[in-house]
Every structure is written in structure tokens, then in C-alpha cells.
Amino acid sequence: MYYSEPLRRTFIIIPAFNESKSIGRVVAELLPLGCRIVVVDDGSPEELRSECEGNNQIYYIRHKVNLGQGAALQTGIDFALKQGASWFITFDADGQHSAKDIPALLAPLFMEQADIVLASRFLAKGSHNAPIIKQLILKAGRWINYLFTGLYLSDAHNGLRAMNRVAAHSIRITENRMAHATEIVAQIKSQHLRYREVGAAVLYTPYSKNKGQSSLNSLKIFFDLVLQKLFG
């Protein structure tokens, strides 16, 4: 296959907290791509190690205490950088992304047209089945993101991204919790990274809906952002 060599140098980083129900399935779905998989267990009370064994394509990293998704992503990126990864993918552990979208995300990187590619559920073909309230929050999120970062993206908080080494080096996540999504966008802008949005469907299964961020959480993100802006 044409892409098999670059895919071997691609690391998929999956931050996971208490995802023992879905992580095995997510990893199994990703394995056939031939990428390396880095599961960052963010201090789950029940270790996820057993779900990540038996294949040398999979790396398991564990935070001893729970720090938040942003911190887990940064740890995964640091690890992949050290392993000499050429390309990096961030992928949610709850099964809301599809492995099939990964080649489309990587293509602009392989062709050197972008440093970072962001998945957008709103650019995906076919309608997305997000609940109404969720859609409204995501739309508000776009504007809040725009106010804080100066970049207007169609999908403010999508966990699926792909980047090259340049981007992985220059992005440093300091927002441990969910505000990291906005932080990444801000750094795309401030580091002058070439970015692109690519459509990718988000699957709202009952499980991911349940696991995903509650609507109240978006308020928390907002306050994290305001405080960060005011006091660093």
C-alpha cells in the first residue's frame, strides 16, 4: 500500500479516563491502519493496561493521578515525539470517531499542505445527528473560540486532529482540562501553523453521549478560558 510506510511513523494518541468499556474496541478498530497507538491512561481508578496488551504496536502510558484530557494529550505527544513519530493523531477514547477518517486527515500532511488538520463534524457529508442542545452549544463554542483565538473554525471542540512534527513541537498544552481545545487553536494562530479542516462524522452513540461532555461543562470551559486569559 502506498501509505503503509508513513502510517508506520504515525502515532495515534488516545487520552482515556475510565474508558474500559470502549477503549478495547477503539484500539481494535485502529490497529489495521498500521499506525502506532499510544493510550494515555489519565489515572483511571481501574487500570486500562489489560486492554492495551498483546501487541507491540500499542504503547500504554499511565498518569498516577487524574490530570485532565489536555494533560493526557500533552503527555502522549511528548512520548510520541521521543519515539521519533513523524505524524500525530489525537483520537477520543469513547468511540465517537471513526478510524476510516484518518487517511483523509493525514493526506494534507503527507502532501505538505498543512501542519495540522482538524476534523469537523459540520463539514462531514450527510447530516450529523447531534442533539439540538449540543448543536447550539457547539455553535456558541465557535464564537467563543473565535473571540479567544482569532480563528473561526466550524467545529470548536472536536477531539480528532492530525499534525506533523512541526506542529507537535510548537503546540504546548497547559490547559489540563477541556479548555485545551481552544488553547490548541490559539497556538495554531500564534505559531503561524498551516491548518486545514476536514469533514469527519461524529457518532453519537448512547455511550459516547453519556461519557461525553455534559452541556454544563461548556460553562466550565468558558470560565477556564476567561481565567487563563486574565491571569495566565
Add this chain to the structure above:
Amino acid sequence: MNGIQIVLITAVVLVAIYFFVRLQNSILDFLLLLAMVTAALVFIFLPDLTNAIAHRMGVGRGADLIFYLSIVIFWFVIIKLYVRIRKLEKIVTDVVRKDALNEAAREHAG
């Protein structure tokens, strides 16, 4: 001296003793604390003084003036604490991350 003065003075003196005993490092902290304790005691002993100052500043009562000022001070304290917490969070993150990466490196080496 009336009841509230006794209560307040006792509280201020106890808090002052507690801090003076614990605080040994910074001369600036010492002076600041000394100034605050002195001010507190003066205002407790001479409540009319706060009234006079309050009238000058266009506030009806001395107690109200103190109340407004303490809101501002508490705000300041909260911000200081927030910055402190973020700093601690960063330290914890760095430590936990380093440990996680070292462990992962060891596992894949051996």
C-alpha cells in the same frame, strides 16, 4: 469598652500571635502584618475614627466603609490564590508526566 470590642481585639491578637510565631522569613511580611494589626486595633478602639473617614469619602457609616474595603481585599486574595493554585497544578502535572514517561520508557526498554 463594650462587648464587640473585646471579642474583636481578642480575635485580632490571637491571629496576630499565630502569624508572628509562624512567620520568620520575610521582613516585608512582618511589617505588613504589623501595620494591618495596628490599623485593626486602632479602628476597634476608636470606632468614631472610621466614621469620620467614611464621611470624608462619602460613605454613611464607618462599618460600611470597612465592608467595602474588605470586599476588594478578598477579591485580591482570591486572585492571588488562583494564581498559586495554577502554579501548583503545573508542578503536579510536570511531576506526574515525567513519572509516566519514565515508566513507559522503562517498560519498552526492558
